[in-house]
Amino acid sequence: MNDQPFTNQATNQATKQSTKTAEIILTGDRATGPLHLGHYVGSLKQRVDLQNHHQQTILVADMQGLTDNAHNPTKVSSNILNVVADYLAVGINPAKTTICLQSQLPALAELTMYYSNLVTIARLERNPTVKSEIQSKGFERSIPAGFLTYPISQAADITGFHATLVPVGDDQLPMLEQTNEIVRKLNSLAGKKILKECRPLLSNASRLPSTDGKNKMSKTMGNTINLGASEKEIREAVKSMYTDPNHLRIEDPGSVDGNVVFTYLDAFHPEAAYVEELKAHYQRGGLGDGTTKKILEECLQEMLRPIRQKRTEFLSDKAQLIEILSKGSEISREKTQQVLVDVKEVFGLNIL
Amino acid sequence: MNDQPFTNQATNQATKQSTKTAEIILTGDRATGPLHLGHYVGSLKQRVDLQNHHQQTILVADMQGLTDNAHNPTKVSSNILNVVADYLAVGINPAKTTICLQSQLPALAELTMYYSNLVTIARLERNPTVKSEIQSKGFERSIPAGFLTYPISQAADITGFHATLVPVGDDQLPMLEQTNEIVRKLNSLAGKKILKECRPLLSNASRLPSTDGKNKMSKTMGNTINLGASEKEIREAVKSMYTDPNHLRIEDPGSVDGNVVFTYLDAFHPEAAYVEELKAHYQRGGLGDGTTKKILEECLQEMLRPIRQKRTEFLSDKAQLIEILSKGSEISREKTQQVLVDVKEVFGLNIL
Numbered sequence: 001m002n003d004q005p006f007t008n009q010a011t012n013q014a015t016k017q018s019t020k021t022a023e024i025i026l027t028g029d030r031a032t033g034p035l036h037l038g039h040y041v042g043s044l045k046q047r048v049d050l051q052n053h054h055q056q057t058i059l060v061a062d063m064q065g066l067t068d069n070a071h072n073p074t075k076v077s078s079n080i081l082n083v084v085a086d087y088l089a090v091g092i093n094p095a096k097t098t099i100c101l102q103s104q105l106p107a108l109a110e111l112t113m114y115y116s117n118l119v120t121i122a123r124l125e126r127n128p129t130v131k132s133e134i135q136s137k138g139f140e141r142s143i144p145a146g147f148l149t150y151p152i153s154q155a156a157d158i159t160g161f162h163a164t165l166v167p168v169g170d171d172q173l174p175m176l177e178q179t180n181e182i183v184r185k186l187n188s189l190a191g192k193k194i195l196k197e198c199r200p201l202l203s204n205a206s207r208l209p210s211t212d213g214k215n216k217m218s219k220t221m222g223n224t225i226n227l228g229a230s231e232k233e234i235r236e237a238v239k240s241m242y243t244d245p246n247h248l249r250i251e252d253p254g255s256v257d258g259n260v261v262f263t264y265l266d267a268f269h270p271e272a273a274y275v276e277e278l279k280a281h282y283q284r285g286g287l288g289d290g291t292t293k294k295i296l297e298e299c300l301q302e303m304l305r306p307i308r309q310k311r312t313e314f315l316s317d318k319a320q321l322i323e324i325l326s327k328g329s330e331i332s333r334e335k336t337q338q339v340l341v342d343v344k345e346v347f348g349l350n351i352l
Numbered sequence: 353m354n355d356q357p358f359t360n361q362a363t364n365q366a367t368k369q370s371t372k373t374a375e376i377i378l379t380g381d382r383a384t385g386p387l388h389l390g391h392y393v394g395s396l397k398q399r400v401d402l403q404n405h406h407q408q409t410i411l412v413a414d415m416q417g418l419t420d421n422a423h424n425p426t427k428v429s430s431n432i433l434n435v436v437a438d439y440l441a442v443g444i445n446p447a448k449t450t451i452c453l454q455s456q457l458p459a460l461a462e463l464t465m466y467y468s469n470l471v472t473i474a475r476l477e478r479n480p481t482v483k484s485e486i487q488s489k490g491f492e493r494s495i496p497a498g499f500l501t502y503p504i505s506q507a508a509d510i511t512g513f514h515a516t517l518v519p520v521g522d523d524q525l526p527m528l529e530q531t532n533e534i535v536r537k538l539n540s541l542a543g544k545k546i547l548k549e550c551r552p553l554l555s556n557a558s559r560l561p562s563t564d565g566k567n568k569m570s571k572t573m574g575n576t577i578n579l580g581a582s583e584k585e586i587r588e589a590v591k592s593m594y595t596d597p598n599h600l601r602i603e604d605p606g607s608v609d610g611n612v613v614f615t616y617l618d619a620f621h622p623e624a625a626y627v628e629e630l631k632a633h634y635q636r637g638g639l640g641d642g643t644t645k646k647i648l649e650e651c652l653q654e655m656l657r658p659i660r661q662k663r664t665e666f667l668s669d670k671a672q673l674i675e676i677l678s679k680g681s682e683i684s685r686e687k688t689q690q691v692l693v694d695v696k697e698v699f700g701l702n703i704l
Contacts, residue, residue, distance in 0.1 A: 062701060063465055070469035070699075071541065077700025103701045106458040109465045113415055113505070116498030117422035121473075124497060145476060145504060146468030149497050153465070189423065326704045347422075348429025349414055349455045352678045 021054050025201070026163035028059030028102075031079045032069060035086040036224040037300075038208045038217045041267050043167055044090045046203055050167070051096040057161050057332060058087060060325070063102045063109075064153060067146040068137060081321045086227050089311035094324045102157070104329035107336035111156035114343055116149065118185045119178070124148050129174045136216075155179040159195045160336035167201040176200050190346040195339075208267055213242030213260045228311045231301060238297040243289045250288040261292045269299050373406050377553070378515035380411030380454075383431045384421060387438040388576040389652075390560045390569045393619050395519055396442045398555055402519070403448040409513050409684060410439060412677070415454045415461075416505060419498040420489060433673045438579050441663035446676045454509070456681035459688035463508035466695055468501065470537045471530070476500050481526045488568075507531040511547045512688035519553040528552050542698040547691075560619055565594030565612045580663045583653060590649040595641045602640040613644045621651050 027047060029035065035044065050056050060083055065076040084099060092099070102108060124130065130151060134143055146153075151174075158166055158179050166176055176198055183195040210216065210223035217224045225237045241261050247254035256262040256279045265275045278295065281287040314321060344350050379399060381387065387396065402408050412435055417428040436451060444451070454460060476482065482503060486495055498505075503526075510518055510531050518528055528550055535547040562568065562575035569576045577589045593613050599606035608614040608631045617627045630647070633639040666673060696702050 066466070066469050066699060068469075070466075073541070073699040073701075077703070080703060101704060103462075103696065104704055106462055109461040110455075110458055113461045113464060113498065114418070114422075116501065117418050117420075117496045119497050120494045121497055121500050122493040122495075141474040142472045143474075144469045145471050145473055145501050146465065148473050149468065149501070152497060189425070322704060329704060344455065347418060347425040349425075351429070351432060352453060352456055352674060352681060 020052075023054045023165045024161060024163045025050055025054045025056040025165045025167065026059060026158050026161045026198075027056070027167045028061050028157070029083055030061045030065040031076050031083050032065045033075070033079055033219045034082045034226045034228055036217060036226045037264075037268075038210075038224065039086075040090060040227060041205045041208045042169060042203055044087070044092070045205075046167060046201075047087075047097065048091040051093060054165065056096070057098040057100065057163075057328075058092065059100055059102050059157055059332075060084065061102045061157070064150055067144060067150050067153075068139075070144065070146075080325075081315065081318060082228075084321045084325055085311045085314040088314050088321075088324075089227060089307045094328065098328045098331055099324055100328040100332035101325050104325075105160070105333055105336050107333070107340040108153070108156045108160050110340050111160055111336075111343060112149075112153045114347065115152050115155055115182050115186075118182055119149075119152055121148075123178075123181075124151065127151055127174050127178060129171055132171075151175050151178040152182070155182045158198050159183060160339050161332070162196050162335075162339065163198050164196055165201045166198050167203065169207065170202060173200055186343065186346060194342050194346060205267070209260055209263055211237050211241045211260060213258060225300065225304075227304065227307050229304060229308070234300050234304060235297055238293050238300065241293065241296075243292070247282075247289065251285050253285040254282045254287070254289075256282055261289065261296050265292070265296055265299070268303060269296075375406045375517045376513060376515045377402055377406045377408040377517045377519065378411060378510050378513045379408070379519045380413050380509070381435055382413045382417040383428050383435050384417045385427070385431055385571045386434045386578045386580055388569060388578045389616075389620075390562075390576065391438075392442060392579060393557045393560045394521060394555055396439070396444070397557075398519060398553075399439075399449065400443040403445060406517065408448070409450040409452065409515075409680075410444065411452055411454050411509055411684075412436065413454045413509070416502055419496060419502050419505075420491075422496065422498070432677075433667065433670060434580075436673045436677055437663045437666040440666050440673075440676075441579060441659045446680065450680045450683050451676055452680040452684035453677050456677075457512070457685055457688050459685070459692035460505070460508045460512050462692050463512055463688075463695060464501075464505045466699065467504050467507055467534050467538075470534055471501075471504055473500075475530075475533075476503065479503055479526050479530060481523055484523075503527050503530040504534070507534045510550055511535060512691050513684070514548050514687075514691065515550050516548055517553045518550050519555065521559065522554060525552055538695065538698060546694050546698060557619070561612055561615055563589050563593045563612060565610060577652065577656075579656065579659050581656060581660070586652050586656060587649055590645050590652065593645065593648075595644075599634075599641065603637050605637040606634045606639070606641075608634055613641065613648050617644070617648055617651070620655060621648075 027043065029039065047056065047058065060080055062076050062080055066073060069075045080101065087099060130148065139147065154175050155178060168176065180197045183197050186195050187193050210221065211225065212223045215221050215223055225234060243259045243261050244255040262279060265278065269275050278287065278292060282292065341350060379395065381391065399408065399410065412432055414428050414432055418425060421427045432453065439451060482500065506527050507530060520528065532549045535549050538547050539545050562573065563577065564575040567573050567575055577586060595611050595613055596607040614631060617630065621627050630639065630644060634644065693702060
């Protein structure tokens with residue numbers, strides 16, 4: 001951990017961005033569990049790089065986390081600081097990235113209310129991402145209103161920061177379409193450009209599979225490796241990894257396609273050439289799953305050890321985490337409040 | 353108009369309520385047009401009385417007005433001060449009643465977001481009031497999300513003030529049921545009483561018909577008499593009133609049932625015995641519609657003259673209206689903010 005506390009740096013943030021581009025990046029996570037290797041590959045690594053070149057805000061989406069967890073709110077509240085510690089542990093620097101908490105930004109709730117009048121229920125029901133989430137969560141007709149309408153709330157998040165670039169997986173593209181529809185409707189009502197359309201920033205990394213190779217990563221399935229996983233948890237997760245079910249004897253040729261161990265080696269092993277050699281060996285026979293798993297485990301242990309240590313240190317000083325989140329939220333409150341004033345002006349509601 | 357400005361009285365409000373009951377009343381109007389005689393009979397008269405006995409807040413619901421007027425927002429924004437002037441003109445006293453503007457109370461938007469997670473879309477679609485409004489507005493599947501979900505926003509309004517008594521027409525009872533469902537769900541999550549259930553205060557007055565006797569009162573139908581109607585407008589509205597279509601000659605017996613002139617005489621004429629005499633005369637024949645309309649017109653002219661004058665005076669000093677609304681909104685912002693803190697506590701979100 002740095003000697004100079006992050007919080008002091010954070011206050012200088014606004015003045016430090018002179019060398020950055022004009023792109024404004026908004027990204028974030030639902031605070032419904034600690035972050036894992038899937039997040040690391042899919043977005044966290046990218047954010048650590050992006051913070052050096054762009055104005056980046058990360059929103060800890062506690063309110064969105066509640067849209068399908070209102071009856072178990074601890075799942076959200078207990079994970080807010082975990083997620084912040086995850087960010088810091090992988091190298092997100094609050095002097096370069098504003099980290100804020102959604103529930104601390106009332107303007108986002110107000111924007112959501114105004115935008116709700118510009119989007120029909122039929123349009124929300126057609127959203128492919130929400131459709132498939134509703135199916136996978138088994139909501140059917142008992143969808144909480146907050147869940148069906150969360151794309152409107154996301155539009156409030158994105159436009160509330162005038163974000164121009166939003167890192168997403170391709171399954172999230174319908175969310176940006178919905179946001180840009182709202183932007184166009186509002187600008188058309190205003191007769192001028194009040195809000196900015198955003199573009200997706202698609203990650204180069206392909207989606208990391210779960211350790212079981214078939215289900216979506218989920219805490220309850222126990223098929224993820226969290227950034228704060230202990231040595232033992234890492235060892236056991238790798239041991240249980242899905243490989244090639246037809247690779248019964250070491251001397252048999254094995255398949256690397258769909259073999260989670262090799263997918264993880266591709267994603268995390270620093271020496272690509274060495275991984276290629278291993279693949280060739282495995283395919284022609286003579287390389288056992290025990291050996292490949294041992295290589296992967298060593299690689300993950302080495303990578304996650306410093307992250308775990310930093311994470312533990314950060315979590316041991318909750319006051320500092322809260323300070324970082326408070327400072328970031330304060331900066332963000334002002335930004336989003338200004339956008340709200342502009343949107344209320346379109347509706348003629350700045351009379352007081 | 354009183355010599356002492358309302359605004360000075362308004363600041364003393366909190367300390368003046370010692371003689372009032374513990375009931376907290378929330379009422380209000382969508383700011384989508386000037387108020388008319390239907391509002392006067394159905395609620396304004398009652399509010400003028402209630403303010404002497406209870407803590408009463410009137411919410412000018414501009415955000416709710418936008419739920420079906422987002423593409424014509426001037427309909428809302430241009431009527432906010434008209435509605436406040438209507439209140440003052442009929443005798444609502446800002447020293448006794450807090451008058452506030454919905455869009456000035458961010459906590460209401462935030463409460464709406466939290467409550468949205470406790471209500472399903474199916475439940476909203478079953479709401480009989482919303483159902484019939486959707487039909488009458490011809491929305492079908494293109495209902496704005498904000499419109500379908502406005503009962504949640506109303507629940508935020510009511511609970512945001514800990515209102516215990518809500519004056520409503522019986523068509524609005526489903527709204528209070530929805531509110532109380534949310535209250536019970538939230539209290540059950542909290543394991544204690546955070547929010548209060550509310551009771552309806554049903555008006556004794558029967559609903560005033562429109563001047564055409566068949567359609568719902570509406571500005572576009574031109575079948576209302578606004579509180580600020582000119583002498584000429586009152587005269588013409590009474591002239592065009594629906595009577596008994598079979599009462600062709602003065603000497604014929606006429607019917608008073610469904611005869612709008614008599615319904616209005618019942619509602620507004622100060623001498624009930626005289627109205628009964630007129631009815632008997634009309635029913636046995638010999639009393640012409642011209643005469644009954646003349647009697648009604650005189651009565652309405654007399655009643656509306658001072659209201660119209662006061663309304664004009666109030667509207668000539670917009671700064672004072674804005675001051676009243678600002679003061680009331682400031683008081684209300686604090687109250688609703690406290691409820692928000694309590695609700696966020698249930699979800700564990702007061703960590704910063």
